[in-house]
Amino acid sequence: MSTIAAISTAIGTSGIGIVRMSGDKSFYVLNKIFKPKKDFNIDEIKGYSIKYGYIMDEDRVIDEVLVSFFKAPSSYTTEDLCEISSHGGTFVVKKILELCLKNGANLAEPGEFTKRAFLNGRIDLSQAEAVIDIINSRTDKEAKSSINQLEGSLSRQIGKIRDLLMQIMVNIEVSIDYPEYDEANEIQSTNTLQILQEVKENLESLEKSFENGKIIKEGIKLALIGKPNAGKSSLLNAILQEERAIVTAVEGTTRDTIEEDVSINGIPLHIIDTAGIRNSTNEVEKIGIEKSRKMAQDADLIIAIFDCSTELTNEDLEILKLLIGKKCIVVLNKVDLGINKVNKSAFKPVADSSNIIEISAKEGIGIEKIYDKITEMFNINEISLDDSTIVTNVRHKNIIVKAIEYTNNAIDDIKKNVPMDIMSISVKEILEELGKITGESVSDEIIKEIFSNFCLGK
Ligand code: GDP
Numbered sequence: 286m287s288t289i290a291a292i293s294t295a296i297g298t299s300g301i302g303i304v305r306m307s308g309d310k311s312f313y314v315l316n317k318i319f320k321p322k323k324d325f326n327i328d329e330i331k332g333y334s335i336k337y338g339y340i341m342d343e344d345r346v347i348d349e350v351l352v353s354f355f356k357a358p359s360s361y362t363t364e365d366l367c368e369i370s371s372h373g374g375t376f377v378v379k380k381i382l383e384l385c386l387k388n389g390a391n392l393a394e395p396g397e398f399t400k401r402a403f404l405n406g407r408i409d410l411s412q413a414e415a416v417i418d419i420i421n422s423r424t425d426k427e428a429k430s431s432i433n434q435l436e437g438s439l440s441r442q443i444g445k446i447r448d449l450l451m452q453i454m455v456n457i458e459v460s461i462d463y464p465e466y467d468e469a470n471e472i473q474s475t476n477t478l479q480i481l482q483e484v485k486e487n488l489e490s491l492e493k494s495f496e497n498g499k500i501i502k503e504g505i506k507l508a509l510i511g512k513p514n515a516g517k518s519s520l521l522n523a524i525l526q527e528e529r530a531i532v533t534a535v536e537g538t539t540r541d542t543i544e545e546d547v548s549i550n551g552i553p554l555h556i557i558d559t560a561g562i563r564n565s566t567n568e569v570e571k572i573g574i575e576k577s578r579k580m581a582q583d584a585d586l587i588i589a590i591f592d593c594s595t596e597l598t599n600e601d602l603e604i605l606k607l608l609i610g611k612k613c614i615v616v617l618n619k620v621d622l623g624i625n626k627v628n629k630s631a632f633k634p635v636a637d638s639s640n641i642i643e644i645s646a647k648e649g650i651g652i653e654k655i656y657d658k659i660t661e662m663f664n665i666n667e668i669s670l671d672d673s674t675i676v677t678n679v680r681h682k683n684i685i686v687k688a689i690e691y692t693n694n695a696i697d698d699i700k701k702n703v704p705m706d707i708m709s710i711s712v713k714e715i716l717e718e719l720g721k722i723t724g725e726s727v728s729d730e731i732i733k734e735i736f737s738n739f740c741l742g743k
Contacts, residue, residue, distance in 0.1 A: 286364070286401065288314060289393035290385040292378050293742030299373030304381045305742060306390055307366040307398055312354070315367050317388045318342070318381075319352060332356030340369065340381050347384070348377045362401040396739025400732070403724060410724025410735070411439045414678055417739050430498065430675045438674045439681070443719050446487050449480050450719075453712050456480075457705045477708075478699045484715070485692045491676050492685050497664070498677040504546070504553030505663060508580045510607065511590030512600040516618040519646035520590060521545065521558045524655075554659070557584070581607045586614070586659065593617040593643070594624040597631055608635040614642060614658055621645035680735075681722050688718040 288308025294301070306314060316327045321338035330336075334354050340347040348371040360366040371377050386392060394400075396417070403413040415434035422428035433439075456473045509517050525545055543558040557580050581587050589604055591597065608615075615636045617627060620643045632641055642658060644651030660666055676682050695711035720726030 288390045289397055289401075290314075290382060290390035291393035291397070291742040292382050293368070293398075294373065294378070296375055296378065297373070298375075301370050302373040302378035302381075303742075304369045304371070304378055304385060305366065305393075305398065306369075306385055307360070307362040307364045307393075307401060308390070309365060310389055311365050311367055314385055314388045314390050315352065315369070318384045319350075319369075330354050330356070332359050340371065340384065342380070342384055347380050348372055350381075358405075358407075361407075362398050363405040363407045364401065366398075393742065394736070395741050396736035396743055399739060399743055400736045403732075408435075409437075409440050410727060410732070411443070411678075411681065411722050412437060413724075414680075414735060415439075416743065418677065420740065420743065427677070430677055433674065434677075439676065440723055442487065442491060442674050443722055446484055447716065447719060449484050449487075450712055450716050453477050453480050454709065457709045457712070460705045474699055474702075474705070477705075478696065481692060481696050481699065485689065485696070488685055488689045488692060491674065492682065492689065493664075494674060495676040495682040495685075498675040500663060500665075504555050505659070506583065506585045507554055507556045507659075508584035508587045509556060509558045509590065510581055510587060510604055511616075511618075512592075512598065512604060515590040515592045516646045517558050517590055518543075520588070520616065520618065520644070520652075521556060523646045523649050523652050524556065578607060581611070584611070586612045586662065588614050588616055588655070590616045590618050590646075591627060592619050593627045594619045594622045596626045597628075602631075605632070605635060611635075612662060614640055614655065614662075616655065617641065617643045618646050620650060621648045684718050684721050688715050691715045691718065 286308060288306060288310040290304060290306040290311075293303045293305045296302075312327050312330065318340055319336075319338055320341050321336050323336075325336065332355055336352050336354070338350065338352070340350050350369050350371045353368045353370070355361070355366040355368075357363060357365050369381055371381055382392075399408075399413050399416050402408050403410055412435050415431045418431035419428060419435060422431055456477050460473045509521060511517050521543065524547060545556045545558075547554050547556065587608055589608055591601055591604075613636060615632050617625075629638065629641055640658065642651055642654045644655065646652075676685065691711050691714040695708055695715070698708035698711060717726050721731075724732070
């Protein structure tokens, strides 16, 4: 592979800047532009050593630098690699890079150092992808899950599943080689089924971890909907425990939306209090209504509020329609009035009885139950923030979903007594899919695309 060079630090005024070079010739390229304070033989340089000196453009001193040497295979890329630490700033680092290129190095593509670490087998693809996630992390939790992935937590999980699948492949070989042992074959197939169930459980828990990962990263988007005067603002206030939203008996005050962030057990909840959904001729209100519909559509969870002291109206039924197929909680408000005119059977198509909660927003009754329900619906208590394997990458998640599909096919095959060698096709497909996460069975285009998202010099 050619010798590559790039500026690894952000360009701009800074204390130091680093130009990195990797490849067979990197020390020789360096030798042409580096004048050490104390002479040494470049062929005898030790890995993990640092030399002090000057970068020279022929007779001109460009900067005073420190060069760190990493010898193959103990380097980021597993190749001979050196890092020239100069003063920061735009001119000097660019000039040093230019000198490297002039003396035989090629300009590295974005992510090429990490790509080499992958191609040379030091890390697998999921670990390489973790590098970019670490760089892009905005929160402590994101960084933590990325560093776990870099340290191989996902790779280990995938490895565990692969081992199980390899066990199945061995079973299959046995039953193909000794078809005459019926009894043995029966045992093999029961055993294979058990292993496949285990594979499925493991994959499903990885898939589930993606939902958790998304919640940790983005929080839950909650839309509060209900007809005017049902008590949306009052509930929001009760949740926020402060009078931030205007509570009034006049319809349409909450014409636009109010958005608030709260946190339930450390999980961010982004609440959108929508305008009452109503049949209105008023243009301005219509805009509000459309917005409500849209928000209900985009939400991860809808809380629909109904006033239990009055009978359900057509408007209420319109609101019910928005809940179809969505995660929702039906809230019956104003229980403090002691009047119950709402027949719960009306909610049957959208919520079972455990998802119907009676409250009084005004008196603060039942609010805790809403919290408990949200916690239960999103498995918030189960989301261990220290959980070592959280799938956060959509590419990985899609692969896992596909692998679950193939696992189900294999399980079906066994249940239908399909011959083992045919069933093995599905098992090979699962292995192939998982190899796309770790990088064994992934196309060059995908590898190219993944690394093109990296920054230069990484
Ligand atoms: P919104 O239009 O859905 O936002 O409804 P509001 O929260 O503004 O409430 C409408 C009216 O119902 C106000 O007069 C509230 O005081 C009243 N209200 C809200 N929640 C309750 C409740 O739990 N009990 C009673 N008795 N009145 C309530």
